[in-house]
Amino acid sequence: MTWMEHLIRKPLAELEPYKPGKPVGEVQREYGLREIIRLCSNENPWPLPERVLQAIREAAGDIHRYPDPAAYHLRRAIARHLGVSPQETIVGGGTEGILYAFFQALIDEGDEVVYPVPTYPIYRLAACAAGARCVTHPLREDHTVDVDGLVALCGERTKALVLCNPNNPTGNILPRADLLQMASQLEEKQVLLVVDEAYAEYVTDPRYVSGVDLFRQLGNIVILRTFSKIYGLAGLRVGYAIAPKPVVEAFAKVRRVFGVNSIGQAAALAALEGQDFIAQVRERTLLEKEKMVRGITETGVKVFSTQTNFVLLELPNAPAVYENLLRAGIIVRLGEDLGMPGTLRVTVGLPEENDRFLKELRRALRRLDR
Ligand SMILES: Cc1ncc(COP(=O)(O)O)c(C=O)c1O
Incomplete structure (x- = not known):
């Protein structure tokens, strides 16, 4: 080991960097294509409402100034x-x-951070970056969470249990009764329950409850939400959370002071005020998802219908199908990069994008069958 390698923190040796969905430009360059359909990052594909675009234009006029570090209006x-x-x-x-x-x-x-796997890979990266030991517990075969098994892993050194609800990449939810049970068992163990609800706005299952509705009832819960998904602002990088006051105060000491730029703050504020657009996106996405699930099922491929704006396909030859789709200009997500080999995760796109995806999926399956 060179002295420079010696400088690097030891736990990083076992850590793989995050593998995001392929950027459009990369696929254009690699495959010599112009038109690309991006169904790999669960973004909202619908055009943003004029009020949000207007807020962005107005904020752009002020970018020679630092943003409001307190994000007063947005908060x-x-x-x-x-x-x-x-x-x-x-x-x-x-x-x-x-x-x-x-x-x-x-x-x-x-200290330890506990979470079920497979799940959103950023939990591991962020926890390790802070020096935590990650303790994981597999989801059951049917993708449900083994609450007792997971809670049993929480010990003296556990600070937080992270739950993605609905979960990425499986797309299923932890129902209300289980969430309540988990929260109360964790409270006894003095462990924070961190619930990532990035896809909450898409859920239709009546057994679901958002942690937001339990926030007053439970003292030990932190809820993460984002403007990157249904709000359509993935490129601006704005997330939000609610947490008990002592956690918010500690967060304020280590946060990036100017971490949310002024355009992001203005756009998020306008987006939050446009709930009619959010309702519309939800409705259209659910309709498109139904259509996609039907189309995929007709090909004979098993599809896990999810509570989110993506679906998960079970395909023994997932890498070959993935590659065929890429060659046709369609970027989806390879399940093995998300801890689920033998699957593809596909975002629900615009109607014409979903039609193209179904067409190219059928073509890829026919080609690989030969
Ligand atoms: C579970 C989960 N949480 C959060 C996010 C969004 O992260 P961000 O708010 O950093 O864009 C994603 C996006 O893929 C996700 O899948």
């Missing part, structure tokens, strides 16, 4: 929207930015 609007106080509200550079600072505020050397 108050989020607090009002969720029925909590601004002192219980956090904003940050995406869920991702919040998680990194959150673990920095929480973790002492040797």
Whole structure:
């Protein structure tokens, strides 16, 4: 080992960097294609409402100034929207930015973070970056969470249990009764329950409850939300969370002071005020998802219908299908990069994008059958 390698923190040796969905430009360059359909990052594909675009244009006029570090207006609007106080509200550079600072505020050397797998890979990266030891428990075969098994893993050194609800990449939910049971068992163990609800706005299952509705009832819960999904602002990097006041105060000491830029703050504020657009996107996405599930099922491929804006396909030859789709200009997500070999995760796109995806899926399956 060279002295320079010696400088690097030891736990990083086992850590793989995050593998995002392929960027459009990369696929264009690699495959010599012009038109690309991006169904790999669960973004909202519908054009943004004029009020959000207008807010972005106005904020752009002021970018020679630093943003408001307290995000005063946005925090108050989020607090009002969720029925909590601004002192219980956090904003940050995406869920991702919040998680990194959150673990920095929480973790002492040797502390543990517990979560079920497979799930969103950023939990592991953010927890490890803060020096935590990650303790994982597999989901059951049917993708449900073994609450007792998971809670049993929480010990003296566990600071937080992270739950993605609905879960990425499986797309299923932890129902209300289980969430309540988990929260109360964790309270006894003095462990924070961190619930990532990036896809909450898409859920239709009546057994679902958002942690937001339990926030007053439970003292030990942190809820993460984002403007990157249904709100359509993935490129601007704005996430938000609600947390007990002591957690918000600790977060404030380690957060990136100017982590949410002024355009992001203005756009998020306008987006939050446009709930009619959110309702419309939800409705259209659910209709498109139904159509996609039907189309995929007709090909004979098993599809897990999810509570989110993506579906998960079970395909023994997933890498070959993935490659065929790429060659046709369609970017989906390879399940093995998300801890689920033998699957593809596909975002619900615009109607014409979904039609193209179904057509190219059928073509790829026929080609690989030969
Ligand atoms: C479970 C989960 N949480 C959060 C996010 C969004 O992260 P961010 O707010 O950093 O864009 C994603 C996006 O893929 C996700 O799948």
